[in-house]
Amino acid sequence: MNKTSFFDSLTEQKPDPLLELIAKFAADPRSGKIDLGVGVYRDETGRTPVMRAVKAAERHLWETQESKSYIGPEGDPAFLRALALETFGEHHGGRLLAGIQTPGGTGALRLAAELLALDKRRKIWIGTPTWVNHQAIFAAVGLQVGTYRFFDIGKQAVLDDEMLATLQNATPGDAVLLQTSCHNPTGAGLSPQNWLDIADIIAARGLLPLFDNAYQGLGHGRIEDAAGMMTVIETVGEAMVAVSCSKSFSLYRERTGAVYLFGDQHAQLNKGIGNLASHARASYSMPPAHGAAIVAAILQEPSRRHAWVDELSEMRNRIAEIRRAVAEAFAQFRPELANIASQEGMFSLLPISPENVGQLQAEHGIYMPDSGRINVAGMRVEDVASVAQRIGPYLA
Numbered sequence: 523m524n525k526t527s528f529f530d531s532l533t534e535q536k537p538d539p540l541l542e543l544i545a546k547f548a549a550d551p552r553s554g555k556i557d558l559g560v561g562v563y564r565d566e567t568g569r570t571p572v573m574r575a576v577k578a579a580e581r582h583l584w585e586t587q588e589s590k591s592y593i594g595p596e597g598d599p600a601f602l603r604a605l606a607l608e609t610f611g612e613h614h615g616g617r618l619l620a621g622i623q624t625p626g627g628t629g630a631l632r633l634a635a636e637l638l639a640l641d642k643r644r645k646i647w648i649g650t651p652t653w654v655n656h657q658a659i660f661a662a663v664g665l666q667v668g669t670y671r672f673f674d675i676g677k678q679a680v681l682d683d684e685m686l687a688t689l690q691n692a693t694p695g696d697a698v699l700l701q702t703s704c705h706n707p708t709g710a711g712l713s714p715q716n717w718l719d720i721a722d723i724i725a726a727r728g729l730l731p732l733f734d735n736a737y738q739g740l741g742h743g744r745i746e747d748a749a750g751m752m753t754v755i756e757t758v759g760e761a762m763v764a765v766s767c768s769k770s771f772s773l774y775r776e777r778t779g780a781v782y783l784f785g786d787q788h789a790q791l792n793k794g795i796g797n798l799a800s801h802a803r804a805s806y807s808m809p810p811a812h813g814a815a816i817v818a819a820i821l822q823e824p825s826r827r828h829a830w831v832d833e834l835s836e837m838r839n840r841i842a843e844i845r846r847a848v849a850e851a852f853a854q855f856r857p858e859l860a861n862i863a864s865q866e867g868m869f870s871l872l873p874i875s876p877e878n879v880g881q882l883q884a885e886h887g888i889y890m891p892d893s894g895r896i897n898v899a900g901m902r903v904e905d906v907a908s909v910a911q912r913i914g915p916y917l918a
């Protein structure tokens with residue numbers, strides 16, 4: 523056998539641009555630098571703190587947990603029940619549901635994608651722009667991906683006609699990826715009428731919705747943020763939901779999430795979960811337990827849950843306050859950017875060229891990815907006006 527290196531024969535992979543941005547920001551010695559690229563919630567002091575309810579739950583677990591023995595590929599049933607109740611309410615759209623715990627929202631999306639890819643005829647429809655990892659996840663399992671334009675950056679408006687027309691022409695059986703709330707990267711929300719229209723088309727065409735639910739509670743409220751998703755679940759035959767606890771419980775590195783399947787018969791759901799569990803078993807065997815145990819300990823105990831609800835509201839209110847300030851300051855340069863106030867969640871997308879993103883970084887120490895996505899929670903309210911003055915001249 524010749525001695526050529528297998529590793530050397532591999533295609534070189536580009537580092538993740540967002541991770542590169544974080545490293546570049548850290549190495550920048552300027553004191554006035556600002557990181558708007560980061561994908562995590564930041565408080566007024568620029569920290570991403572452990573939530574008070576999480577600390578209380580960890581204390582409780584430390585005192586009471588008796589074993590760290592294996593729990594199985596489906597994860598912790600108490601976590602799955604508590605998270606389902608919190609996410610979908612007691613009525614859960616009048617459908618039956620079943621869930622499986624996953625390593626974060628990414629793990630949930632990947633597992634759901636594996637399930638869809640069992641039928642290679644299926645395509646999944648994704649509105650663009652979207653979270654950068656979506657395309658990669660679906661490509662990794664060999665699913666065909668169809669795209670449609672979701673958002674007009676210049677107008678800061680959802681292209682609902684294009685979205686509905688695309689779904690209208692999708693092939694029965696195709697899947698549709700929908701972000702439940704706080705759209706990444708645009709912040710754009712859908713109107714109740716949009717959701718009704720989507721639900722009707724999905725039901726009429728026999729499509730399968732896959733919700734990416736990563737920010738529930740950070741937009742307009744825990745129940746409000748799920749309203750559109752629940753409209754669809756009530757109307758359609760089957761649905762899948764990938765839930766991430768990373769942002770809403772600030773558990774990022776604990777890798778906590780779940781996939782839920784909705785339908786009308788236990789036997790069908792059990793088959794679905796069985797397939798998801800067998801994929802889990804063959805890839806990571808079982809999900810990490812600690813984050814899910816924290817979430818269960820919070821949601822099952824009223825005082826901890828109360829503390830969590832309060833802190834989530836504080837986070838949401840801070841985001842909304844910065845949004846109002848950002849909208850006012852940026853609208854002086856582009857009137858359409860006033861829409862940032864009514865957008866939701868941490869992200870908005872600025873009309874700015876990649877070249878100008880680079881210039882901003884070099885000249886002003888303001889960091890964002892080439893796409894122009896900003897994390898509004900990366901700013902303090904009192905800094906918004908000066909940040910806008912520096913960014914404004916670079917907008918397209």
Ligand SMILES: Cc1ncc(COP(=O)(O)O)c(C=O)c1O
Pocket residue numbers: 561625626627628629653701706734736766767768774778779
């Ligand atoms: C839209 C969206 N979906 C899913 C995720 C996955 O989050 P995680 O895997 O960290 O739970 C993210 C994280 O940034 C996201 O923005």
